[in-house]
Structures are given as structure tokens and as C-alpha cells.
Amino acid sequence: MKLIISIFTTFSMLIVANAQTYKSDFRADVCECLEIESQKRTLTENAYKACLREMLPKYAEEIDAQIVEEDINKKFHLGQLARKELLFAISSELIYKCDVYFQHLDYQRTSQKLIARENAKEHELEKYNQMVALTPNAMAYFMRAKLHFNLGNIEATEADVNKSLELNPNRDNVKSTRHELLLLAFVYEEQERFSDAVKIYDDVYFGDLDTQVARLRALANKKAGGTMSTIPKTEKSEVTKANSAITNRENTQRNRNSNTKNASRRTLKPRIEKKKDSSSIRKLFKIDNG
Template sequence: MKHTITVLMTLTIFSIVNAQSYKSAFRTDICACLEEESLKRTLTDNGFKACLQETLPKYATQIDAQIVEEDIDKKFYKGQLARKDLLVAMQTELIYSCDVYYEHIYFIRNSKKLIARENTKESDLEKYDQMVALRPNAMAYFMRAKVQFNLGNIKETEADINKSLELNANKNNAKSTRHELLLLAWVYEEQERYAEAIALYDKIYFGDLDTQVAQLRALGDKKNGGTMANIAKTGAIDTEKEIKSSTRRTESLGNTSSKQIENKTLESHRSKTDQPKVEEKTDSSSLRKLFKMGKG
């Protein structure tokens, strides 16, 4: 019994170490691809996606080697989830490990701020001053806070956001105050109060697909001297739960009568002819969506 436990522990440790090994190599290869791309042209999101698409197939064997599963269908699905987890992680981990990628993400964010400031005038503030004077509610203060930020009035922005949160009936609900807290975190970063900004990002972080917040947190943490050890925890994907969910959907379709399927097909066809074409969502489409980076 002890021998069996020892063997299992050894295999588990080996699997984890090997997985981390290929993940580190994957980051290195992606960064090298991005560096090469940046020498040719200004790095863009499309360039990042191209590097992911070019590099991922090279690691297919190593990814699948980590999956211990006898059922062929389950092994395939777990392989897709492993790829999904890897691609999601790269969008944040590369901020710490790849300077050219960090500069790309930082440039996108900073350029949005500078363009907004270029297009905002002091006279724009008068309208929101009147709004606050007439109806001093949470929304009025938040709207004025955004204008204050675009004008570069950081202290005034912070005061308006705090007032907005104070008046918000849902101030303790991170989901309801997400936009306010995102702006407040940016205000803290502008003041180099990085620890406070990171605390807010942690508060409003919704999970492994919330790449917008994960990237913003990584940017602030890196500027504060942080390393990948401080990265936001995305949480492991519950593969069994995902598989059961997919199986239930399949079984549900299998239990549907031929007549019901026919009716649904006709209804779907009529709907498509009456409306603009929309790309259908399938389980496999989620992997493709990972190549769309969050903006922030």
C-alpha cells in the first residue's frame, strides 16, 4: 500500500514539474515570436494571436502527455481544456516574463488615456458640475469622475468616485460597482499607490476568463516590482464538471425526438433568414475565443 502511494505521489510530482517545464518553454517561445514580430512592425493583438496559433501546435504532444484518462472522448475534452487554460494564462504571465509584450499591453492602455485627455476640454466639466448640483446621486458623481480623470485631475477624480460609492445603494457589491472600482484602481496607479490598486483588482476579479482585470492587475504589480509569483490565481478548471456539463447537453439532444429536432431546425432556419447571420456558439468555439484579448 505504501509503495503504491509513493508511486502515485512520484507520478503526480513528475507530472506537475513536467507541466511547468513545458509551460515555461511555451512562454519563452511565444516571447521570442513576439520579439521577432516587433522587429518587423508595431506589435498588435493580431500579431499576438498569430504567435499563439503558431506556437501551440508544437506543444500538443507535451500537453496531452500530462492527461491521464482512459476514456478517449474525455481525454480529448481534457486536452482542449488544458489548451484553454494555457492560452488564458499566457495573456497575464507574459506581462511578467516578456518585456515586449508588457510594453505592448502598457502602450494600449496608456494611449487610450492620452487620447481621451486630448479630446476632453475644461468646458466639458461644466455640464457635469450642473448634473451634480441638480441631482447629486451616485451616477452624477461617477460621470463627473470620468471627466475629471480625462482632464488629469486625479485628486478630484478620487473624491468623486468615493462620493459615488458612498451614495451607491449597492456599494458592497463588487459586480455592481465594477466600473467605479476599475477607475479608482487606475487613480491609485496614477499616484503610484500600487498595493491599493491591486487590492481593488482582486476584489473585482471574476475568474480565469476575466483577462481585462488580470492584465491590469499584472501591469500594476509589475510596475510595483512584482514577479510572476504574485500573479492572480485563476483557479483550476474543474474538468470533470466541464465534461459532465457537455455530456448533459449531448444527452439532452439525444433524448429529443426527431420531430422536435425537425421543428427546431425549421425554426432556426426561419430565424436565420429573417435576421443577420450570427456565428453559432459551440463547445469548440470557446477555444477560438481565447485569441480575443480583453481590453482595458
């Protein structure tokens, strides 16, 4: 039994090691693709997606090799989940491992911020000042905070966001205050308080589909000196759960079979003893079969 457990443990470790190896190779290949593209033209989101589409098929066999499911349909489904998980993870992991990708995203954010500041109108501030004076609620302060940020008034933005959070009746609900908290994280980044921004991104993170926050967190964390090892550990992937479930089922079935054999041995033993006892009684009373 110990030998079987040891074999399965070794097999699981090999699967994990293989998965980590191909993920690392996949990141390196995508990064190389982006570096080549950046030499031709300014990187865009479409260029990033094109590199993913080009590289992903090359790793199809390695992705599917980590799935131990025998049912063809289930294995196909788990294969699709594995691809989705890989693409989600790389969107933030590349920020730490690929300088050209980090620079692209950072430049993109800076460009969007500068365009917003170029389009912001100072005279509109009077309108929001009146809004706050007439209806000093959470929404009024938040609307003025956004304008302050676009105008580059960072301290005023922080004050208004904090006031908005203070007045929000649902301030303890992260979903209800997500926009305010994200704006506060942007303020912290402007103030180079990157670790404080990371804490906010961790609070507002919605899960695997929240690529935007995952990227924002990685950008701020890298600027704070963080590495890929500081990415928060998520729940086990669907593929890992499925592989574990299959292994558990096999172990359970194996234990049942073992218990059944042991039970059979136990039930056979009394019968043999009973036969011996009956023979002894006949000899004692000199009873024969004739």
C-alpha cells in the same frame, strides 16, 4: 499498498513537473515570437494572437501527456480545457517574463489614455456640475469623475469616485461597483500607488474569463515590484481536478478490492474452524461415518 501509493505520488509529481516545464518553454517561445515581430512592426493584439496560434500546436503532445483520462472523448474535452487554461494564464504571466510584451501593453494603455484626454472637452464639465447639483446621486458623481479623469484632473476624479461609492446603495456588492472601483484603480496608478491598485483588481476579478483585469493587475503589480510568483493562486484547473478524480476512483476501487479479499478470508476462516470442531466432537463420542 504503500508501494502503490508511492508510485502514484511519483507519477503525479512527474506530471506536475512536466506541465511546469512545457509552460515555461511555451512562454519563452511566444516571447521570442513577439520580439521578432516587434523588430518588423509595432506590436498589436493580432500579432500576439498570431504568435499563440503558431506556438500552441508545437506543444500539443506535451499538453495531452498530462491528462490521464482513458476515455477518448473525455480526454479530448480535457485537452481543450488545458489549452484554454494555458492561453489564459500566459496573458498575464508574459507581462512578468517578456519585456517586449509588457512594454507593448503599457504603451497601448498610455496611448488610449492620451487619446481620451485629447478628445475630452473642458466645457462639458459645466454640464456634469449641473447634474451633480440637481441630482447628487452615485451615477452623477461617477459620470463627472470619468470626465475629470479624461481631463487629467486626478485629485478631482478620486474625490468624485469616492463620493459615488459612498452614495451607491449597493456599495458592498463588487459587481455593482465594478466600474467605479476600476476607475479608482486607474487613479491610484496615476498616483503611482500601484499596490493599492492591485488590491482593487483582486477585489473586482471575476475569474478565468476576466482577461482584462488579469492583465491590468499584472501591469500594476510588475510596476510595484511584483513577480510572477505573486499571481493569486486560483482553484485547481479542470484538468487537475479530472486527474485527481481518476486517481481517487482508482484508489477507491483498489481499496474495495482489498476489502473484498480480506472479507473473503474472514468468512473462510470460521468454516474451517467449524469443520475442525465437528471432527473433534465425533472423536469424543466415538462416532464414525460408518
